[in-house]
Every structure is written in structure tokens, then in C-alpha cells.
Amino acid sequence: MKIIDSPEIIQKKASEFKAQGKQIGFVPTMGYLHEGHEQLIKEAKEENDIVILSIFINPLQFGEGEDLDRYPRDEVHDQTVAQKLGVDLLFFPTKESMYPTESAIQLSVNKRTNVLCGKSRPGHFDGVVTVVAKLFHLCQPAKAYFGMKDAQQVAVVKALVDDLNFPVEIVPVATVREPDGLAKSSRNVNLNDQERKDAPVIYAALQQGREMIRNGEQDLNNVKTAVNTFIETHTHGKIDYVELLSYPELENIDRPKGQMIIAAAVQFEKARLIDNQVFDSHGAVTIG
Amino acid sequence: MKIIDSPEIIQKKASEFKAQGKQIGFVPTMGYLHEGHEQLIKEAKEENDIVILSIFINPLQFGEGEDLDRYPRDEVHDQTVAQKLGVDLLFFPTKESMYPTESAIQLSVNKRTNVLCGKSRPGHFDGVVTVVAKLFHLCQPAKAYFGMKDAQQVAVVKALVDDLNFPVEIVPVATVREPDGLAKSSRNVNLNDQERKDAPVIYAALQQGREMIRNGEQDLNNVKTAVNTFIETHTHGKIDYVELLSYPELENIDRPKGQMIIAAAVQFEKARLIDNQVFDSHGAVTIG
Structure with missing residues (x-):
């Protein structure tokens, strides 16, 4: 080299x-x-x-x-x-x-x-x-x-x-993940023990959102609300955003259409974690 | 092809x-x-x-x-x-x-x-x-x-x-020129007979400006004034600009320094002609 x-x-x-x-x-x-x-x-x-x-x-x-x-x-x-x-x-x-x-x-x-x-x-x-x-x-x-x-x-x-x-x-x-689903990040070391236990919830919540679309949910606000609630219920982190947009255009859409991204950012005490999943209108993973 | x-x-x-x-x-x-x-x-x-x-x-x-x-x-x-x-x-x-x-x-x-x-x-x-x-x-x-x-x-x-x-x-x-020095341009056909006779003056004036610097002139305003006067005296065109700048930075300079450009634009009845010359602080041509 x-x-x-x-x-x-x-x-x-x-x-x-x-x-x-x-x-x-x-x-x-x-x-x-x-x-x-x-x-x-x-x-x-x-x-x-x-x-x-x-x-x-x-x-x-x-x-x-x-x-x-x-x-x-x-x-x-x-x-x-x-x-x-x-x-x-x-x-x-x-x-x-x-x-x-x-x-x-x-x-x-x-x-x-x-x-x-x-x-x-x-x-x-x-x-x-x-x-x-x-x-x-x-x-x-x-x-x-x-x-x-x-x-x-x-x-x-x-x-x-x-x-x-x-x-x-x-x-x-594709994002590299821990066995429990948490996206690898140099920021993960800044999580305390409880936060580290909670953190895989972010990915789980995004997958839940994707699953809803796979099961035919047409109202994307319902999906975002469910993901929000899932994260809020299972972690002590503060949600910065949960968004569902077209990908890669990153424009607002009002129903499942083309390729989409669901993404979240959650602020823990000393670490802000982000994660996302890209999938098609049937909820099938397209990248990662 | x-x-x-x-x-x-x-x-x-x-x-x-x-x-x-x-x-x-x-x-x-x-x-x-x-x-x-x-x-x-x-x-x-x-x-x-x-x-x-x-x-x-x-x-x-x-x-x-x-x-x-x-x-x-x-x-x-x-x-x-x-x-x-x-x-x-x-x-x-x-x-x-x-x-x-x-x-x-x-x-x-x-x-x-x-x-x-x-x-x-x-x-x-x-x-x-x-x-x-x-x-x-x-x-x-x-x-x-x-x-x-x-x-x-x-x-x-x-x-x-x-x-x-x-x-x-x-x-x-380098700019391609007519035998009398006029820069070739598709706009030259829009010059009337008298304007066509006058037009080579632009290049001649720029060369006169360069010559002044070659002969030691340090005041660039004197050079620009001389070029202006030369063009005004010998053509009926209206001068849009005569500028003397560093090249390729195209910044104002107050005395001959590094590589420079002297450039003019002259508006004739149906054609606007531009021309320029690039040279060094001793007045020697560097490009074209």
C-alpha cells in the first residue's frame, strides 16, 4: 500500500x-x-x-x-x-x-x-x-x-x-449492524448501559413501519405515528425526527409510491443516533 | 467521423x-x-x-x-x-x-x-x-x-x-486574425464598409498599450487613456470598455505586475467587437 x-x-x-x-x-x-x-x-x-x-x-x-x-x-x-x-x-x-x-x-x-x-x-x-x-x-x-x-x-x-x-x-x-440490529457507529460507545439496551429499538421501529406498509397501510402519517410511539415507549431517548420520504429524491409523499425511506434520529444523553431503511411501495427492502 | x-x-x-x-x-x-x-x-x-x-x-x-x-x-x-x-x-x-x-x-x-x-x-x-x-x-x-x-x-x-x-x-x-489584425469573428460580417476599415484599430490600440508598458510606463491609467483615445480617434464605434487587469485572476492592479490582459469592447452600428492581448510586466506577449 x-x-x-x-x-x-x-x-x-x-x-x-x-x-x-x-x-x-x-x-x-x-x-x-x-x-x-x-x-x-x-x-x-x-x-x-x-x-x-x-x-x-x-x-x-x-x-x-x-x-x-x-x-x-x-x-x-x-x-x-x-x-x-x-x-x-x-x-x-x-x-x-x-x-x-x-x-x-x-x-x-x-x-x-x-x-x-x-x-x-x-x-x-x-x-x-x-x-x-x-x-x-x-x-x-x-x-x-x-x-x-x-x-x-x-x-x-x-x-x-x-x-x-x-x-x-x-x-x-448496506449499514453494518450489531447482532441485535443496532447500526454500528463510533457514537455507540457514548451510550450508557440502559441506553445501549434500548437503542436497537430504533431499527426495530423502522422495520415495524416498513411492515405496516407491507401489510397495506396507505396513510403514511399512521406509519410515522406508530414508529414514533414505538421509539418513545421503549427508550428514554428524545426523538429528533421520524420521517418517511421518497428516495433518493427525499420529497414528501402522501401515500406509498416508488422507492421510499423511513428514517429516525434519536438523542440520547451523550449520543445522537440515526438509522434508516429504504424499501419499495410494497414494503420490500431495496437497499441495505 | x-x-x-x-x-x-x-x-x-x-x-x-x-x-x-x-x-x-x-x-x-x-x-x-x-x-x-x-x-x-x-x-x-x-x-x-x-x-x-x-x-x-x-x-x-x-x-x-x-x-x-x-x-x-x-x-x-x-x-x-x-x-x-x-x-x-x-x-x-x-x-x-x-x-x-x-x-x-x-x-x-x-x-x-x-x-x-x-x-x-x-x-x-x-x-x-x-x-x-x-x-x-x-x-x-x-x-x-x-x-x-x-x-x-x-x-x-x-x-x-x-x-x-x-x-x-x-x-x-491564440486568436485567429485577418491580415490587418482584426480578430476573426462571425460578427464581422455585420460591419459596414467604413467600420470594417476602422475595426483593425482595436487590435492596434491594444498593441500600442502593450508597447507603452514595454517601454516602461508604470501608470496603467495612462495606458488605458491612450488606448481609449486611440480607438476614439480612429473609429466611429462607441467604446464599451477598455480594461487592464491581472490575468487570469482578472483583478485590478495599480502597476505592471505578473501576467496582464488589456481588453476592449467597441460597439459599432450592428456589431459589438471584442479583442484582447495577454502579456507580462515587460510587455512581452505570453498567450496568443
Whole structure:
């Protein structure tokens, strides 16, 4: 595995691989790799000739008070994981090399953002699409892997690729879960014992919502109310949102139609957990 | 020469060429090809394995009242020219295929636009960078060719490529001129006989300005005044602007420094002509 910090060099390497007819799979991350990331790398490894993993804590996607400086880092662990999983190139740039001058070009996202977690993070997805566009141009993947844990990010990146015709396929990767259903997250360590016992309820509630649609429920408000009640009854967490939207458009719908997402965010004492499930109008799981 | 109207197919072809190790040169145009375009194609042909020419009248870069519908077209002539010059793929998409849905992603340009012609065309360059980004993703060139006649467009596209790390080299191509120095333009046919006789004065005036700097003039206002006076004295056209700026940053400077552009726009009865010259602080021509 080669570790490369220079944008110019990673771009040159990627161009060389492409000229040799090699297909590049790309996994963009902010580091502090967990099993969710490992799953992205494993899928990339299976489906491509070359795997590039990037680790870059993108300042542009952090809002005020979102504590960019306290984002967790563990470079040694990350390199060990990348090496173990057969990553070919680890791209690990500085923010100075990624943003050397004040940009003349601004990318902004006007759809899919004012719902779910995006509602409380203005500008967040502008920063995401900017860094993703830059990383795609540098690493030149045929396929890029994103975890469905952040389904809204997948939807926004899909819009970026579709609207601007990037020659990249976005591969959504199913959320990795604990045996009891809780979505893996580095935030789970911040749950106390009781909260950890309660937390799988979120996923169970989302599945209950999906089940209602599978059984023919047409009123989506009934579904959201049931999911809300289920979570409230079985946890001490405070519900931030339970939403049911079209996917990946993330628009309000008034009855089951096309592909949908049901998603929830729950605030526990020291951890805010999110989870979601994507499924079709018959309640059958379509992604993840 | 293959004529392709489908974005999906041109992207697939481009990907195949790249996987074969072939270098793609790209010439984006709005059609109605003249000698300026021919020069772009010739340079692309010399420096690449495959040349893709696009013809697309981009609605996004036309403002209100800019008469998108009256933009000149001559598909038969354009195809003949492209064929004659050895273009490999002519990409000729419809606007419905380029903009199939309302975009969720917005590209905007915050620098280099509020001067020269950009001053009177708000939003124009947002439309330019959007279509250029899309075309670059579809045609996947190593090099893209733009005429220096529109030096501001070259500067803005350069910002796009640099800020977002596109794996594309922007090749600025010198303005093609008549023997008397007048920049070739499809608008020149709209000059009456006297105006046509006067019009080369624009280029002569810009060269006089450059000559002043070569001879040590440090006050750029003196240079601009001299160019203004020269044009006013020798033509009946109305000067829209004479500007002297850093290039490609297009920022005001107070003395000769780095690379600069001197540019003028002159309104004749039925034609508005623009021209420019790029040079260094010693007055030596650097591009074109």
C-alpha cells in the first residue's frame, strides 16, 4: 500500500491506472475507520482492480460549533485497517493542499437537503459535494462506495453525479449492524448501559413501519405515528425526527409510491443516533 | 467521423478510449464554426489520439433578452468542417438530454466575472461552468481547447479546473486574425464598409498599450487613456470598455505586475467587437 498526500500525485497515479485499463474503486472517508468503512473497502476490493481510500476531514462540511477540531483521529489504526484489507493507495491530503486558495467556484445543493439531518446543518451538503467533486476528479473512480447509514449523503452525492454527468457509479452499501440490529457507529460507545439496551429499538421501529406498509397501510402519517410511539415507549431517548420520504429524491409523499425511506434520529444523553431503511411501495427492502 | 447525440454513449465511448490508453482532446463549441474554431480543432488534432468536438447551444449561459433562439446554426457546414479536419467524434446533444431534470446542484462563479463582458452578463459564467463541467465528465479529455478571443471564458474555465481539480489541461489558443489584425469573428460580417476599415484599430490600440508598458510606463491609467483615445480617434464605434487587469485572476492592479490582459469592447452600428492581448510586466506577449 502506498500512502500519498499530494493531490497532484494521486491524480497522476489514477490517470496511469486508467490508461492501463484498470478500474478504480474509491472509498472516501474522514478516517477513524470502523466496521462500516471496512465493509465499503471490502466491496470496493471485490469489484475493482485498484482501490483508493481517502482520509480527509473536510473542513467545508462542518458548520459553526460543529467542532471540526474535536473530530476523532487514529492514523495508525486507519493505516493498519487499510493495509489489512488490501487498499492499494491511501490518499491522505492536508487541508492546505485540498484548498490552497479561496475558491472562485461554488457548488451548492438546492434539493434533498432541507429534510432529515440536513435540516439542522445548513451548508453541510454544499461542503460534501465540493469535496466529493474534488476527490472524484483526483481519484477518477469508476465506482465510489458510500454507506447507507448516511442515506441522505448517498442521495445528495447521487444528485451530484447525475446532474453533472460524472463518469462514476455510486454504490450504496448496506449499514453494518450489531447482532441485535443496532447500526454500528463510533457514537455507540457514548451510550450508557440502559441506553445501549434500548437503542436497537430504533431499527426495530423502522422495520415495524416498513411492515405496516407491507401489510397495506396507505396513510403514511399512521406509519410515522406508530414508529414514533414505538421509539418513545421503549427508550428514554428524545426523538429528533421520524420521517418517511421518497428516495433518493427525499420529497414528501402522501401515500406509498416508488422507492421510499423511513428514517429516525434519536438523542440520547451523550449520543445522537440515526438509522434508516429504504424499501419499495410494497414494503420490500431495496437497499441495505 | 461518428456523430453522437446521446450523453450516455459519448461517455461510454470516451471511457473505452481512455481504457485503451488513448488521450482525448476536446473542443467545446456552440457550432457555426469559423476559422477560430478550426484552429482549436487543428491543435487538438496535433496533440491527442482522439478528438471530440461538441456542438451545443447551451441555454444556461444566455440571459434574458440574449436571444438564444436567434443564435446562428449551420449543421451541414459544421459537419463538413469537422469531417475535413479529422474530428473523431462529433457530440451533438439536445438540450433535453443535457438537462433532463431540474438540477439539484448549482455551480456558481464568484471571481473573475464582474469585469469585462461578464459585468453586463450576470449569471452567464455560471451557465458556462455548468455545461463545461458536464461536457468534461462526458468527454473525459486530457486537454480541452478554448480560444483566447474570449479570454475571460478561458480564465473562468481555468478557475473551474483548478478549484475542483479536474484532470484536464486547459489549452488557450491564440486568436485567429485577418491580415490587418482584426480578430476573426462571425460578427464581422455585420460591419459596414467604413467600420470594417476602422475595426483593425482595436487590435492596434491594444498593441500600442502593450508597447507603452514595454517601454516602461508604470501608470496603467495612462495606458488605458491612450488606448481609449486611440480607438476614439480612429473609429466611429462607441467604446464599451477598455480594461487592464491581472490575468487570469482578472483583478485590478495599480502597476505592471505578473501576467496582464488589456481588453476592449467597441460597439459599432450592428456589431459589438471584442479583442484582447495577454502579456507580462515587460510587455512581452505570453498567450496568443
